[in-house]
Amino acid sequence: MSIKLFIICMTSVFCVGYVSGDYCYNDVVGACSPVGGEVQNCNARYGAFKSDELLANVQNYANTHILRSFQFLLMSSHFGNYEKNRAGFEKLYRKMSDQTWEKAIDLVKFMGKRGAHMNFRYRKEEIKERQMEYELYELASMAKALDMQKGLAEGAHFLHGEVTRRKEHDAEVASFLENNFVHQHSEIIRELSGYTNDIKQLIGNQPDPSLSLYLFDEYLQKAI
Amino acid sequence: MFKLALLGVAVLFTASQNGVQGKMTCKLPQVVIPDDWITMVDPCVKKMKEQVQEELTAAMTYFAMGAHFSKDTVNRPGFAKIFFESASEERDHAIKIIGYLLMRGGLTKDIAQLIRDPQPLSETWADGLSALKDALKLEAHVTRKIRDIASTCEEPGRDGQDFNDYHLVDYLTGDFLTEQYEGQRDLAGKISNLGKMLESHGALGEFLFDKKLLNGNSV
Structure with a gap:
């Protein structure tokens, strides 16, 4: 039980850390997860x-x-x-x-x-x-x-x-x-x-x- | 000594040349031209001049629509294409009105007042349908203004100048109003088709409609 909880905690920390980068892909992963979110880095600005x-x-x-x-x-x-x-x-x-x-x-x-x-x-x-x-x-x-x-x-x-x-x-x-x-x-x-x-x-x-x-x-x- | 004299002559020569250049006649004399052929009356001329600004405001509004639908995050190149084309068409209308005023002997002074920094009426739209609706309202506004010129130029009476400008009114109704009515019908048809699809196929409807516009298909 505690191991499962630990894994969930680890995954969510990993996900949050991953999503916070300035990348379109990260935005999409975030938006498509249960958490949801914007895809503001999906643009042609470079x-x-x-x-x-x-x-x-x-x-x-x-x-x-x-x-x-x-x-x-x-x-x-x-x-x-x-x-x-x-x-x-x-x-x-x-x-x-x-x-x-x-x-x-x-x-x-x-x-x-x-x-x-x-x-x-x-x-x-x-x-x-x-x-x-x-x-x-x-x-x-x-x-x-x-x-x-x-x-x-x-x-x-x-x-x-x-x-x-x-x-x-x-x-x-x-x-x-x-x-x-x-x-x-x-x-x-x-x-x-x-x-x-x-x-x-x-x-x-x-x-x-x-x-x-x-x-x-x-x-x-x-x-x- | 001889060198010095030569230098002196050279200096004198350039000085005299500069003197001549300073006296250039650049302005030509005014010519007395009979003016009884200039028959457009003030209230009518005023309305026509205002129409130049109206047409250019419409041009800038279409320009802004073109800019909006060109954005990567909006990505509706078909809408952008028709709106950029409309922007240049509206600008052409302004130039046609200027051309008419020039033909009738107008615009000999105060030309700076003709174009007063026209700006778009809006710069963002919620979707393609709302832009088309705004475009139709804009065209209806321009049409009303043209009708207003026609009625003023038929009976400019107020200022004691009783001159029915048949030719101008014929030009406005024949050239301008025909184009206005055809353009309005086309926009209304587009709004109808796109509006029906949006009922149940929102994003997909607009996506497909945009590609039709891009390929120049009638929609």
Whole structure:
């Protein structure tokens, strides 16, 4: 009798000790035993995503894409009004709005893949940064777009640094950023820098650059 | 000495070049354009602008549904797929409304007010059925708003501007309302089918339904 009791005691101690580890399997063994329990370790969170700090940074990066997408849309709309009437600029910024929107969706899907979740309300940036000027002339808008794209590229570099050098090494997150963000960023930035310098040279020191801008806009309509 | 002179000339040259660059004319002159073709009246324009924010709020809500059903612990990729698609569709509607306003001579100023940081109405759902029900309520809300624009733009009277905007109302009823009614019927059908299965086959019903959605089958 006392031996049986001893064995039961030993087993239960063993079980409790076993269940307390951070493993899905242990959770399942616990949940399927008469004691029952949650299976909170049965998730896809591993590597760098175990850190809440990285998760917050990725959420912030996705929210920045959504914000930028709407900002590019407003820049595009401005050039679509009858006074501005620059279909090429309108098309260029619309393309950027579409791209940043798609990238936001990709980031949210990626978070789901890695056992993380999106929080649409989390943003690191200052609120004042959202008060942007949209009603810009051609060269200024191109300059603004270039700066915005550089910001997005640097955001990707920051995350890449977090998962390679600074925090827990995570090859999959690094590879995701490389394949889906950084190379496209370098291409867009080079394109916008080229346009900005072209416009600057075309305007030159003419008192009236309206014909140059008209022709450049026509070029943009075909080039995009 | 000669070198110094050369340097001096070079400095002068760059300085003069900088001087020229500093005087770039970047802004173009305003052109006087007749405005009697701009016929949309204020109460109607106001409603149309508000609709952009409405559509984007719907887009963000669908975006949040997509995010929710993409979670590993929820794991309903079929639901996530249709909601991500709906999010982009709602965004397209907002862009169509902006395009219409631009076509009618609108949006020449205060464009920043058009999009005011739209946020999802909710970020988690108990199950697929409750998300579909929320989606149907959201669509019904958007439909009411579109009808509201149509009625305002038919008789904007209040401010003494008596202008029945036939074209806008035709565009809204033809393009937008058709899509709204078709979308609502589709959602109601999905809720009906999934709801029936849940009566006795809860988790399994939703699991199978999700795979149908993922494969693009009509359900």
